Amino acid sequence: MIAGSLRLRLLAAGAVSIVIALGVAAFGLSVLFERHVERRMADDLAVVLDRLVAGLDRDADGKLTVADPPDDPRFERPLSGLYWQVTREPGGLVDRSRSLWDEGLALPEDEPAEGTLHRHRIDGPGGASLLALERRVVLPPRLGGGVVRPVVARDRADLTAATADFTRDLLPFVGLVALLLVIASAVQVRIGLAPLATVRARLAAIRSGQAERLGTAFPDEVQPLAAEVDALLASRDRQVETARARAADLAHGLKTPLQVLSGDIDRLKQKGETAIAADLDAVGETMRRHVERELARVRRTAVAADAVAVVAEVAARVVEVVRRTPAGDALDWDIAVDPALAARIAPDDLAEILGNLLENAARHARERVAVTAQADSGEVVVRVVDDGPGIPAALVPQALRRGGRIDAGPGTGLGLAIVRDIAEAWNGGLRLGPTEPGRMTAAVHLPQVLRGPR
Structure with a gap:
């Protein structure tokens, strides 16, 4: 101890x-x-x-x-x-x-x-x-x-x-002085360690996204440590920016070959070579998902301290896109989100999460998909509910694994893993359930941001 x-x-x-x-x-x-x-x-x-x-x-x-x-x-x-x-x-x-x-x-x-x-x-x-x-x-x-x-x-x-009497009279006074000195020492230790508590609080603020640096308001003995930590954070930010730039370059570099591949697939379908076109389409989808997976990994080290996403706006934008797909066009879409609800996440990352979840819901739903969000104990819980067959409870861990597949339908098995990676990068998480037939719920938990009135 x-x-x-x-x-x-x-x-x-x-x-x-x-x-x-x-x-x-x-x-x-x-x-x-x-x-x-x-x-x-x-x-x-x-x-x-x-x-x-x-x-x-x-x-x-x-x-x-x-x-x-x-x-x-x-x-x-x-x-x-x-x-x-x-x-x-x-x-x-x-x-x-x-x-x-x-x-x-x-x-x-x-x-x-x-x-x-x-x-x-x-x-x-x-x-x-x-x-x-x-x-x-x-x-x-x-x-x-x-x-x-x-x-x-x-x-x-x-x-x-006489000496013994003097010593007996002296000992209680010495004991009282010792007690006072111990109390003074405890106060001194508390005051002396206070800057370390401030460092811990500011590091927690940095981790939660409320601050970006420790700053300079520390005693001379602690300031070198704070300066080194800030320098380390600055170096990390530069590395993250470099990684993001390289990941973006990778995505743009692969975009043209994938578009070319998509055109070749369309031409093969027109020629009646559907089997080969289907295989190439699956390969292209796998390549696209792998790129998305790597971009999600970059996001794990690129959390911005001041990022805020208005859940209702992002959800409406993503639903509008998925609604126009062949799978989504035949479904009823319901959005029930408080316009003032905001989460600590970049809007693009929230759009990536909802895009993966809504694509899965549209692919498996029978008639209806609902998107809801509510605040719960400092968190924003975004739920995507569909009336599809659901996932058996025993298969939920497999569905969350990278490349985990629980059916033979289209897809790469990376969507839910990407969603989980992005959510965890923002100190959140992904939960699946209930999984009974007729209803499937995917719940994303993210830190809540309290905003003042506009």
């Missing part, structure tokens, strides 16, 4: 990109928040460390001690997560907070420069990870001189919990 849809592929790619980008952004924001909180925590610990150093003094026995320890109550609560400790070099532990209980803070084996703050991650009571801040302080003579390393530390669990 996705592989066959450019829209779905773009939406899927956009959604995946948005999710990945926002996921990376959320992770980055969490890391930045953690570092920010850690810096703030270190700043707070630095203040406590300064207070701790300032509180160093001697007790009544002359021992170094923290006379004024930091007053945060967590330093007094065992294993509270906030600790301080002072050690002497050498000499070991000087003092520590009650929160350490009977444990100590194990500092790294380093020698920080005097007065410089050092930040460490160390293990604390119960294996907790601590953020520790220490400073190497050289004591004045009044405190006995020497070097001490005061350190304050805080459990990093507080930092981890």
Whole structure:
């Protein structure tokens, strides 16, 4: 489904990109928040460390001690997560907070420069990870001189919990942003693909005969495609015109030999050589039908976008011609067509269709032939009805095949095939039926053209 849809592929790619980008952004924001909180925590610990150093003094026995320890109550609560400790070099532990209980803070084996703050991650009571801040302080003579390393530390669990809370608060917002971005991406894809929908609509208009070219009203990215399609259509039109011209030349080239052959047939009949004349007449008819067949094939690639045929006018003209033939002179002809009814077909092609159908009807009808036409769901349905023997339903496919014959009468079996080819060239079709004895109907379906009042 996705592989066959450019829209779905773009939406899927956009959604995946948005999710990945926002996921990376959320992770980055969490890391930045953690570092920010850690810096703030270190700043707070630095203040406590300064207070701790300032509180160093001697007790009544002359021992170094923290006379004024930091007053945060967590330093007094065992294993509270906030600790301080002072050690002497050498000499070991000087003092520590009650929160350490009977444990100590194990500092790294380093020698920080005097007065410089050092930040460490160390293990604390119960294996907790601590953020520790220490400073190497050289004591004045009044405190006995020497070097001490005061350190304050805080459990990093507080930092981890704050980061987790921030991430939980961030995720709904990230989800909302993702939803909005996906919607925006869908709108962007819709707008971006709109020119392709326009191309499809205009191609449909070209196929239906409502337009001849795509035109130039497209974005710069689509215009080269439209120009190539228009160039292809122009090339096709030139090829079609060339084919039509050659077909017309072929028809005119064969017209004179066929006329000569017709004259020879008449002379043979006058001499009494009717059998030979009949054979030559059949050959001439076959040649004429084959020419008509090839002309019909040319019509399949020569559909004009603005062709319109007024059905009543064409039907009246063709009936008038067939009525004068020996077969048509003895029949009653009935035309019932709305004068305003028009079809999307060249008038000459409609005349060719009706000519073939009316010749067949005149040849098989007993007394009457009717021509009707009506609009039906955007189509014009032209029906030729005769009161002849009809065609058995099982033989209809054979009658529509090229050269298909279902009787031994005159003809080449190409008439109905030509009618079908011309109708299909104009996005229509041919149907035969009903086929019961006493009534035969040939129905031609063509696209309807709605015309305004004249």
